[in-house]
Amino acid sequence: MIELSDAGLYCAAGGFHVDPWGPVERAVITHAHSDHARAGSQSYLTSRAGQALLRARIGDEGAIQVVEYGERTVIGGVTVSLHPAGHILGSAQIRIERGGEVWVISGDYKLEPDPTCAPFDPQRCHTFVTESTFALPIYRWASHSEIAAEIHEWWRANREAGRTSVLFGHPLGKAQRVLSMLDASIGPIGAHGAVEKYSAIYRAQGLALPQMGETAKGSLVLSPPSAMGSPWLKRFGAISTAMASGWMRIRGARRRRSLDRGFVLSDHADWPGLLSVIGETRAETIWVTHGYRAPLAHWLEERGRRVEIIDTHFEEGEE
Amino acid sequence: MKAFAELYASLDQTTKTNGKIAALTRYLSQAPPEDAAWAVSFLIGRRPKRLLESRKLAEWAIAEVGVPDWLFGECYHAVGDFAETIALLLPPAESSSSLPLHVWVEERLLPMREADDDARRAQLVSAWREMDEGQRFAWNKLITGEFRVGVSQSLVVRAIAETSGVAAETIAHRLMGEWQPTPDFWRRLTAADSADADVSRPYPFCLAYPLEGAVEELGDPRDWQIEWKWDGIRAQLIRRQQRTYLWSRGEELITERFPELEAVGALLPDGTAIDGEVMPWKDGAPLAFAQMQRRIGRKALGPKILAEVPVALVAYDLLEHTGEDVREKPLEWRRAQLETMAPASPALVLSPVIRSADWEELKNLRRESRARKVEGFMLKRLSSAYRVGRRRGDWWKWKIDPYSVDAVLIYAQPGNGRRASLFTDYTFGVWEEGKLVPFAKAYSGLSDEEIREVDAFVRRNTLEKFGPVRHVKPELVFEVAFEGIQRSPRHRSGIAVRFPRMARWRKDKTAEQADSIETIRALLA
Numbered sequence: 001m002i003e004l005s006d007a008g009l010y011c012a013a014g015g016f017h018v019d020p021w022g023p024v025e026r027a028v029i030t031h032a033h034s035d036h037a038r039a040g041s042q043s044y045l046t047s048r049a050g051q052a053l054l055r056a057r058i059g060d061e062g063a064i065q066v067v068e069y070g071e072r073t074v075i076g077g078v079t080v081s082l083h084p085a086g087h088i089l090g091s092a093q094i095r096i097e098r099g100g101e102v103w104v105i106s107g108d109y110k111l112e113p114d115p116t117c118a119p120f121d122p123q124r125c126h127t128f129v130t131e132s133t134f135a136l137p138i139y140r141w142a143s144h145s146e147i148a149a150e151i152h153e154w155w156r157a158n159r160e161a162g163r164t165s166v167l168f169g170h171p172l173g174k175a176q177r178v179l180s181m182l183d184a185s186i187g188p189i190g191a192h193g194a195v196e197k198y199s200a201i202y203r204a205q206g207l208a209l210p211q212m213g214e215t216a217k218g219s220l221v222l223s224p225p226s227a228m229g230s231p232w233l234k235r236f237g238a239i240s241t242a243m244a245s246g247w248m249r250i251r252g253a254r255r256r257r258s259l260d261r262g263f264v265l266s267d268h269a270d271w272p273g274l275l276s277v278i279g280e281t282r283a284e285t286i287w288v289t290h291g292y293r294a295p296l297a298h299w300l301e302e303r304g305r306r307v308e309i310i311d312t313h314f315e316e317g318e319e
Numbered sequence: 320m321k322a323f324a325e326l327y328a329s330l331d332q333t334t335k336t337n338g339k340i341a342a343l344t345r346y347l348s349q350a351p352p353e354d355a356a357w358a359v360s361f362l363i364g365r366r367p368k369r370l371l372e373s374r375k376l377a378e379w380a381i382a383e384v385g386v387p388d389w390l391f392g393e394c395y396h397a398v399g400d401f402a403e404t405i406a407l408l409l410p411p412a413e414s415s416s417s418l419p420l421h422v423w424v425e426e427r428l429l430p431m432r433e434a435d436d437d438a439r440r441a442q443l444v445s446a447w448r449e450m451d452e453g454q455r456f457a458w459n460k461l462i463t464g465e466f467r468v469g470v471s472q473s474l475v476v477r478a479i480a481e482t483s484g485v486a487a488e489t490i491a492h493r494l495m496g497e498w499q500p501t502p503d504f505w506r507r508l509t510a511a512d513s514a515d516a517d518v519s520r521p522y523p524f525c526l527a528y529p530l531e532g533a534v535e536e537l538g539d540p541r542d543w544q545i546e547w548k549w550d551g552i553r554a555q556l557i558r559r560q561q562r563t564y565l566w567s568r569g570e571e572l573i574t575e576r577f578p579e580l581e582a583v584g585a586l587l588p589d590g591t592a593i594d595g596e597v598m599p600w601k602d603g604a605p606l607a608f609a610q611m612q613r614r615i616g617r618k619a620l621g622p623k624i625l626a627e628v629p630v631a632l633v634a635y636d637l638l639e640h641t642g643e644d645v646r647e648k649p650l651e652w653r654r655a656q657l658e659t660m661a662p663a664s665p666a667l668v669l670s671p672v673i674r675s676a677d678w679e680e681l682k683n684l685r686r687e688s689r690a691r692k693v694e695g696f697m698l699k700r701l702s703s704a705y706r707v708g709r710r711r712g713d714w715w716k717w718k719i720d721p722y723s724v725d726a727v728l729i730y731a732q733p734g735n736g737r738r739a740s741l742f743t744d745y746t747f748g749v750w751e752e753g754k755l756v757p758f759a760k761a762y763s764g765l766s767d768e769e770i771r772e773v774d775a776f777v778r779r780n781t782l783e784k785f786g787p788v789r790h791v792k793p794e795l796v797f798e799v800a801f802e803g804i805q806r807s808p809r810h811r812s813g814i815a816v817r818f819p820r821m822a823r824w825r826k827d828k829t830a831e832q833a834d835s836i837e838t839i840r841a842l843l844a
Contacts, residue, residue: 136390136393136394136397137384137386137390137394137408138394138397138398138404138407138408140407140411240333249407250397250398250403250407250740251331251400251403252398252399252400252740252741253740255331256741256767258334258767259334260332260333260334260335260338261332292393292397294393295390295393298389298390299390302387
């Protein structure tokens with residue numbers, strides 16, 4: 001029912017691509033990150049919660065059709081529905097059904113709690129297309145509250161030492177999740193324009209994110225990783241730098257970037273999470289994409305699953 | 320162990336000197352002497368010898384974790400560090416150990432040395448179960464003999480000085496030589512009075528910075544003691560209480576390896592410490608350093624090698640004279656005393672001093688460096704004291720420019736530690752009859768940005784894999800600089816170079832434009 005075309009995953013019976021790599025006629029979008037949502041297609045289908053983010057991503061061109069989570073739509077000969085993936089605001093798994101055969105394309109997903117988006121909702125299916133960004137058993141996430149406590153402790157210590165805390169993270173999704181975790185009573189919170197652009201969209205959809213204050217000494221500033229080492233950082237004087245990302249689980253990943261701290265906070269599923277989701281789908285066939293594909297495929301094959309490794313145009317991106 | 324693992328983590332978590340000193344001071348001021356002594360010993364790199372081969376550690380970890388071998392391999396490849404991979408893979412910790420560091424070391428770690436494999440394994444697995452993730456990591460590092468932290472010795476010295484109120488120079492001196500990490504040692508290290516019982520203890524070496532800017536900026540050459548920069552083993556020869564000690568700069572006692580110098584020691588008056596360079600030296604002239612390497616590796620020194628490669632101490636400086644520490648006296652005075660007291664021996668050579676009033680003349684003379692088997696000049700201010708460690712201002716090394724060759728990247732492999740999971744260690748080839756022969760390995764000299772770029776190239780252009788090593792498309796050209804060059808039958812190119820590193824990425828050159836082996840052979844002359 002789904003094949004891999006030159007532009008990525010394609011459903012011929014429905015005449016649409018899922019997260020195409022380039023412009024197509026009809027695109028179904030899992031979420032608004034740039035490696036999943038590209039500009040230039042004629043029409044898009046996404047979740048209602050993801051509509052504004054997708055518009056911000058692709059610009060003015062292209063029609064966007066929205067559905068509620070769980071709402072079934074018939075496209076060509078198939079029934080399509082979107083289900084929460086828990087990755088960022090509006091992120092969805094794409095469920096495609098025809099004559100009783102069910103496929104689910106996960107997009108990116110996580111199981112950890114995240115107040116800024118609807119929680120992951122597992123779907124049974126025959127074929128499951130899963131991401132594998134962190135598909136190694138070394139990747140295991142600590143609880144939300146532990147990480148929040150680590151960030152707060154770091155921030156407080158920096159404040160006492162008169163330093164500004166600069167926290168790098170993906171400006172869409174990660175930054176807002178961190179904002180929702182922060183205890184604003186510690187001090188003022190600021191953000192880079194690239195972060196604030198997306199936060200405004202979150203707020204417009206009724207999510208309570210702290211307001212950005214004056215970025216005085218001792219404040220915490222959210223910043224996209226692209227601002228690392230940029231002149232923009234100079235305005236804060238003495239700073240301590242940190243990054244919130246699943247990659248921070250490994251010391252080398254933090255030290256290579258010369259960061260003071262790394263907070264292991266990911267918007268992707270960890271190894272136990274991937275395995276539990278794959279188990280819950282009860283899928284007979286697993287397609288593995290985006291990340292540590294070979295190890296996950298090998299593991300599943302050893303356990304009697306039919307597995308295919310699917311090409312992706314994007315590897316090891318910033319998270 | 321809790322506090323020590325936390326210290327290890329906080330040292331790892333800051334790139335700033337002040338942050339590191341603060342973490343060290345915090346730890347040292349709270350640790351009991353039993354723990355502090357061990358911690359200092361580990362921090363300055365006196366780590367215990369490897370207790371276990373990594374392979375065994377991996378095997379036991381794999382069984383404990385319950386992952387297949389291949390998956391452990393994938394994880395190791397992603398992490399690039401054995402101890403860390405295991406710490407990340409072990410089941411989530413249920414507790415953290417509150418046993419103090421010295422108990423872990425003395426009662427758990429050191430006895431493993433004598434134990435058989437079954438007992439070691441049981442000990443190791445039970446240790447993992449008692450520890451949290453940070454503790455496991457530090458513990459694995461100690462077990463594998465890879466315990467390293469991003470702090471220099473001088474930083475540790477500063478922290479001890481701050482904690483104890485004793486001057487940093489004194490602490491540095493007390494940390495030299497042989498000592499055991501006992502509570503007693505810690506008390507002596509941090510004691511206010513300077514009564515010093517260790518008869519063998521050397522002084523911290525004074526080190527020079529490379530000359531910055533033009534040599535003329537140093538003023539009148541007659542204010543400087545100008546010596547050749549010898550390329551041997553920097554060492555201190557000490558005579559006290561009728562015994563001789565030879566210390567290398569790495570604080571290894573190397574007396575037994577150089578019987579000629581032990582004999583020189585016997586000629587020295589009690590209470591003498593001479594700073595110098597151990598050089599292979601025959602018939603009044605130096606031999607190539609490669610000759611010395613033939614000697615260094617050997618356990619037993621037969622009469623043949625002693626006759627073929629005799630050594631001498633090229634003496635630079637006098638640090639202790641008639642039992643008195645004279646490091647604060649001016650160099651001019653120390654050198655005069657050295658000349659007066661130096662006994663006649665073929666194995667003791669006073670480092671020749673070059674006198675000139677003219678930098679131009681010195682520049683010309685410096686061009687003879689290679690022919691003289693030296694690396695250039697050392698410039699030491701005549702009025703200077705003998706300082707601890709590397710300081711700017713009084714001592715400069717004025718080295719000759721390194722050799723350099725344009726070579727092609729042919730193999731790459733991942734680095735360790737903070738360079739793990741990036742391809743950072745490279746083998747370079749030069750042309751020989753239309754083929755590239757490997758001639759040097761280098762891993763330093765590129766910026767982080769360039770490393771990432773080369774890493775991406777390696778991933779896209781791998782021709783073959785041999786374990787972790789990638790054979791890559793011969794396309795990237797680098798200027799490889801090195802200090803010395805020797806014929807070597809053990810290398811495929813027939814040539815061995817010293818201290819190779821990447822001077823520059825020659826993006827302007829194609830692989831065809833790289834140098835040939837003939838160009839390099841010409842340097843041998």
